[in-house]
Amino acid sequence: MAVRYQSLRGFSDLLPGETELWQAFETRARRALARYGFREIRPPHLEKTELFTRSVGEGTDIVGKEMFTFEVSGDSVSLRPELTAQVCRAYIEHGLDRRGLGRLYYVGPAFRKERPQKGRLRQFHQVGVEVFGESAPETDVEVIAVALETVAAAGVEQPRLLLNSIGDPESRTAYKRILVAALESVRAQLCADCRTRLERNPLRVLDCKVDHCRTLTADAPRIDEHLSDDARRHFDAVRAGLDRLGIAYQVDPRLVRGLDYYVHTTFEIQAEGLGSQNTVLGGGRYDGLVAQLGGRQVPGIGWAAGIERLLMAAGVDTAESREVLDLYLVTLGPRAREGALELAQKLRAEDLRVGWDTAGHGLGGQMKRAGRSGARYAVLVGDDELERGLVSVKDLSSGEQSEAPLEPGELAVWLRRRSEEQC
RNA sequence: GUGGGCGUAGCUCAGCGGUAGAGUCCCUGACUGUGGAUCAGGAUGUCGUGGGUUCAAAUCCCAUCGCCCACCCCA
Numbered sequence: 064m065a066v067r068y069q070s071l072r073g074f075s076d077l078l079p080g081e082t083e084l085w086q087a088f089e090t091r092a093r094r095a096l097a098r099y100g101f102r103e104i105r106p107p108h109l110e111k112t113e114l115f116t117r118s119v120g121e122g123t124d125i126v127g128k129e130m131f132t133f134e135v136s137g138d139s140v141s142l143r144p145e146l147t148a149q150v151c152r153a154y155i156e157h158g159l160d161r162r163g164l165g166r167l168y169y170v171g172p173a174f175r176k177e178r179p180q181k182g183r184l185r186q187f188h189q190v191g192v193e194v195f196g197e198s199a200p201e202t203d204v205e206v207i208a209v210a211l212e213t214v215a216a217a218g219v220e221q222p223r224l225l226l227n228s229i230g231d232p233e234s235r236t237a238y239k240r241i242l243v244a245a246l247e248s249v250r251a252q253l254c255a256d257c258r259t260r261l262e263r264n265p266l267r268v269l270d271c272k273v274d275h276c277r278t279l280t281a282d283a284p285r286i287d288e289h290l291s292d293d294a295r296r297h298f299d300a301v302r303a304g305l306d307r308l309g310i311a312y313q314v315d316p317r318l319v320r321g322l323d324y325y326v327h328t329t330f331e332i333q334a335e336g337l338g339s340q341n342t343v344l345g346g347g348r349y350d351g352l353v354a355q356l357g358g359r360q361v362p363g364i365g366w367a368a369g370i371e372r373l374l375m376a377a378g379v380d381t382a383e384s385r386e387v388l389d390l391y392l393v394t395l396g397p398r399a400r401e402g403a404l405e406l407a408q409k410l411r412a413e414d415l416r417v418g419w420d421t422a423g424h425g426l427g428g429q430m431k432r433a434g435r436s437g438a439r440y441a442v443l444v445g446d447d448e449l450e451r452g453l454v455s456v457k458d459l460s461s462g463e464q465s466e467a468p469l470e471p472g473e474l475a476v477w478l479r480r481r482s483e484e485q486c
Numbered sequence: 487g488u489g490g491g492c493g494u495a496g497c498u499c500a501g502c503g504g505u506a507g508a509g510u511c512c513c514u515g516a517c518u519g520u521g522g523a524u525c526a527g528g529a530u531g532u533c534g535u536g537g538g539u540u541c542a543a544a545u546c547c548c549a550u551c552g553c554c555c556a557c558c559c560c561a
Contacts, residue, residue, distance in 0.1 A: 069534085128487075175559090179552095393520080425518055426519060430522090434522050435522085462520095
């Protein structure tokens with residue numbers, strides 16, 4: 064382990080075995096997203112810092128202390144700590160509203176300078192969606208539905224959907240005042256963190272984990288009792304829609320998102336087995352954001368999920384035993400050995416994944432390598448086979464052996480037919 | 487950012503002042519007509535890094551880097 068260089072704290076390598084799991088997840092997730100009409104967008108990793116401070120919020124921890132920020136030609140730039148602001152920027156910049164591109168998704172890394180922990184890296188990966196220009200509650204329902212499908216695509220069992228409404232900006236501001244006033248009497252007894260939250264982001268006092276604080280705030284006024292009529296109607300319609308689709312959820316009046324731009328519907332999906340980082344997906348509506356960033360008054364809603372967390376929650380181990388080659392070529396005798404390079408190439412031209420022993424070990428050694436290579440079949444070529452125009456094909460998991468044509472095109476057909484028979 | 491645990495072979499880990507170990511993996515052979523078994527041989531480490539204490543440090547002390555866990559925050 065005395066390695067001269069190691070990756071930076073909180074930055075990690077994804078190795079073969081894991082990459083295949085990620086690819087499989089991404090393929091399933093993209094399919095699900097496509098079914099809802101989402102198209103992929105890939106914003107750059109670096110962006111002007113101001114975009115994030117404006118959108119995520121000056122007072123949030125993400126902006127306050129977790130961004131990787133530096134200077135480029137006199138501009139303050141940052142590695143993106145999340146993608147929503149960027150997608151909004153791109154939406155405005157390229158006039159995507161006029162091109163009918165209102166449903167967008169992304170897959171990629173984000174960066175936050177936090178202390179690493181299980182399910183929390185400094186470079187982590189998110190898959191997320193943004194919908195622009197749709198304000199109806201049905202949209203909220205669809206966005207939540209596709210969120211659940213994405214979580215399912217990772218193989219997470221028994222996800223828990225938590226739902227809340229934090230109202231429109233007016234009811235939210237009004238509620239904040241009511242909440243602060245109500246907690247004034249117990250202020251001194253709250254934990255230190257909650258006392259600062261009371262100043263900076265009072266809603267967050269409600270989801271403090273300290274038991275003592277929870278008891279103190281148990282009877283605090285609830286946001287769902289202070290929604291405007293519009294907000295109330297919207298939330299009821301979202302719930303009705305979820306009910307109609309048979310989607311189970313739990314209303315949690317204490318569910319508050321940490322980013323400033325959220326309004327109305329907020330939601331979160333939690334999974335078991337992740338310790339304290341059990342939130343696997345989070346999102347909500349952000350109707351004012353596009354306008355705030357200089358665009359027209361366009362409603363928006365979206366969510367983001369942590370891919371590392373999703374895969375961890377699904378509890379799939381690295382796919383070590385995965386089949387990575389279709390066949391391993393085993394040669395016997397100098398004639399077959401000489402033809403191996405060319406034969407392998409011809410088989411690859413038939414779109415087969417082929418391995419062979421370039422080092423030229425004996426039969427035993429080659430079979431050993433065939434077994435380890437993760438190939439489905441060992442294809443044996445010797446003098447005998449060459450003469451008869453045949454190869455011996457051994458199924459490496461069952462041990463069954465049979466003969467097949469030597470000619471690459473015919474062999475490819477033979478192997479495919481055989482694989483299908485067995486599936 | 488705060489608190490705690492841990493860094494020894496590619497991997498999992500034992501050793502905890504006195505010559506660096508096990509299992510596994512890897513390599514070679516038995517093996518030029520058959521791999522996963524068995525047998526025989528072999529390779530591998532600045533004991534995370536830097537400093538200190540000591541006749542002697544993987545072992546004790548300090549610092550530092552990284553990992554893990556909790557807080558915080560969030561996906």
